[in-house]
Amino acid sequence: MMSAAEELYQALIMERSKAPRFGGRPALFDAQGHGENAMCGDKVQVFWRRGGAVRHEAQGCAIMAASADLMAQAVAGKTPAQVAALRAAFDEMVASGEENPALGDLNALAGVARFRSRIRCARLPWVALDEALKEGQVHG
Amino acid sequence: MSAREFNLDEIRKDFPILAQQVHGRALVFLDSAASAQKPRAVIEAMTHVMEAQYANVHRGLHWMSERTSDAYEAARDKVAAFLNARAREEIVFTRNATESINLVAYTYARTALRPGDAVVVSQMEHHANLVPWQILRDAHGVELRIAKITDAGEIDWESLESCFADGKVKLLACTHMSNVLGSYTPAERLAAFAHARGARILLDGCQAIVHRAVDVQAIDADFYVFSGHKLYGPTGIGVLYAKRELLDAMPPFMAGGEMIESVSYERATWAPPPHRFEAGTPAIIETIGLGAAIDYVRAIGFEAIAAHERALTEHGLKMLAGIEGVRVLGAAQDRGGVLSFTMPDAHAHDIATLLDRQGIAVRAGHHCAEPLMGRMGVSATARASFALYTTREEVDALGEGLLRIRRIFR
Numbered sequence: 001m002m003s004a005a006e007e008l009y010q011a012l013i014m015e016r017s018k019a020p021r022f023g024g025r026p027a028l029f030d031a032q033g034h035g036e037n038a039m040c041g042d043k044v045q046v047f048w049r050r051g052g053a054v055r056h057e058a059q060g061c062a063i064m065a066a067s068a069d070l071m072a073q074a075v076a077g078k079t080p081a082q083v084a085a086l087r088a089a090f091d092e093m094v095a096s097g098e099e100n101p102a103l104g105d106l107n108a109l110a111g112v113a114r115f116r117s118r119i120r121c122a123r124l125p126w127v128a129l130d131e132a133l134k135e136g137q138v139h140g
Numbered sequence: 141m142s143a144r145e146f147n148l149d150e151i152r153k154d155f156p157i158l159a160q161q162v163h164g165r166a167l168v169f170l171d172s173a174a175s176a177q178k179p180r181a182v183i184e185a186m187t188h189v190m191e192a193q194y195a196n197v198h199r200g201l202h203w204m205s206e207r208t209s210d211a212y213e214a215a216r217d218k219v220a221a222f223l224n225a226r227a228r229e230e231i232v233f234t235r236n237a238t239e240s241i242n243l244v245a246y247t248y249a250r251t252a253l254r255p256g257d258a259v260v261v262s263q264m265e266h267h268a269n270l271v272p273w274q275i276l277r278d279a280h281g282v283e284l285r286i287a288k289i290t291d292a293g294e295i296d297w298e299s300l301e302s303c304f305a306d307g308k309v310k311l312l313a314c315t316h317m318s319n320v321l322g323s324y325t326p327a328e329r330l331a332a333f334a335h336a337r338g339a340r341i342l343l344d345g346c347q348a349i350v351h352r353a354v355d356v357q358a359i360d361a362d363f364y365v366f367s368g369h370k371l372y373g374p375t376g377i378g379v380l381y382a383k384r385e386l387l388d389a390m391p392p393f394m395a396g397g398e399m400i401e402s403v404s405y406e407r408a409t410w411a412p413p414p415h416r417f418e419a420g421t422p423a424i425i426e427t428i429g430l431g432a433a434i435d436y437v438r439a440i441g442f443e444a445i446a447a448h449e450r451a452l453t454e455h456g457l458k459m460l461a462g463i464e465g466v467r468v469l470g471a472a473q474d475r476g477g478v479l480s481f482t483m484p485d486a487h488a489h490d491i492a493t494l495l496d497r498q499g500i501a502v503r504a505g506h507h508c509a510e511p512l513m514g515r516m517g518v519s520a521t522a523r524a525s526f527a528l529y530t531t532r533e534e535v536d537a538l539g540e541g542l543l544r545i546r547r548i549f550r
Binding site: 008009014018039040041042043059060061062063115117118121 | 485486487488489490493494504505506510513519520548549
């Protein structure tokens with residue numbers, strides 16, 4: 001039987017943290033945001049392009065790195081208002097552990113609800129994206 | 141004090157918490173360097189104070205207050221004997237080592253050091269022995285210099301020498317054992333080095349005090365600090381040892397009751413040390429608890445504790461060396477049971493989470509030594525630390541846990 005921890009570190013999370021599909025600094029972007037967890041030194045940089053293309057550079061734990069990549073996938077083509085709604089749903093999901101059909105692959109992170117100290121790892125990329133979107137609004 | 145036989149099974153029974161289960165598994169507690177578990181002797185001493193012998197100290201003229209004052213002051217005697225201080229007045233009770241260092245930075249350093257003087261710390265300090273000196277630097281015009289360490293995690297004497305070269309250094313503040321690398325520093329040599337160059341020395345003994353006998357006179361330490369909670373005592377009680385002549389010249393840190401000789405509406409005169417530095421009602425219960433912890437450790441004896449922990453450390457290092465990809469930070473000749481390590485792909489937090497679900501408690505992160513992480517080229521590590529109650533089987537459980545993690549992250 002798999003333990004809760006092994007369920008958390010399921011294939012999708014391991015795959016996305018090791019081989020991100022949306023990783024790397026793009027040549028062109030309209031805004032960027034930064035997230036840092038002072039407790040562990042995790043860092044993530046998120047690059048946003050008008051129209052909703054997001055890429056990231058995540059340095060840290062598997063949960064944070066996978067979360068960044070799944071976030072970039074989930075917000076592709078979304079407006080800032082849609083991103084905000086998605087973030088609210090995501091925050092709720094990682095706190096409650098209840099999957100939400102609207103969140104698609106992001107539901108792979110529902111398991112962090114059982115690891116209180118790791119919830120902020122999952123949320124860190126969203127903090128960075130929020131910063132990018134705010135910068136985008138100012139300059140947009 | 142005659143040493144009690146080192147019987148690990150019996151010792152573990154002294155620590156009630158070790159029988160707990162976590163996530164349905166026996167607790168394997170490898171985070172004692174952050175805070176150690178408490179023996180029944182400490183728990184009972186503290187309970188006894190609250191049940192049978194409690195009142196405020198040094199004030200009451202009644203039986204309870206007098207007896208409680210005696211017990212509180214007896215703890216000071218125990219600490220003084222434990223450190224081999226010249227006098228009980230050299231022992232100041234604080235909240236923890238952090239407060240002890242701040243006390244020195246705010247009182248001694250701001251009166252004895254002048255703008256243009258310099259303070260030296262090593263690259264492997266806990267934030268508690270770095271940030272107070274940064275604040276002193278910014279507020280008082282004192283220069284802060286950082287002495288390098290070698291890749292092995294030992295003092296780089298050439299670098300230390302060059303920090304002192306211009307004669308401006310008046311204080312060397314250095315750890316006695318790194319909470320990340322496990323390295324002991326040669327306290328006596330450091331003290332002689334500083335004194336020969338006209339500087340005082342403060343040693344952060346938070347880690348060292350738990351694992352080996354410390355003799356402040358043999359070291360010739362000017363200041364020595366530690367926290368009670370890492371020494372199997374309660375939280376909320378720490379110690380500052382300082383040479384009598386230094387304490388005598390230092391102004392109070394905090395002001396209030398207890399630390400005064402006499403007070404009028406216009407002015408107050410300070411009580412002599414140590415009470416000058418113990419403003420307000422102290423942590424009476426915790427101080428008595430610390431006394432019990434010291435009795436407990438001394439009854440077992442540091443010879444036996446050190447031998448046990450040395451064997452665990454050797455076993456732990458061998459175990460980690462056998463796991464592909466694991467990197468242990470530091471390789472000091474003289475090192476104790478604090479093992480920081482990294483694994484490829486698995487971040488320290490991933491390691492800690494996965495171990496936790498197997499009942500194994502380790503610390504993960506920068507261990508309040510963020511600049512040292514940069515120096516060693518990592519952003520975070522997992523850290524397993526050993527105590528007198530740690531077993532070889534627990535070290536093996538860590539090894540098995542890490543192999544499982546490797547399989548997940550392969």
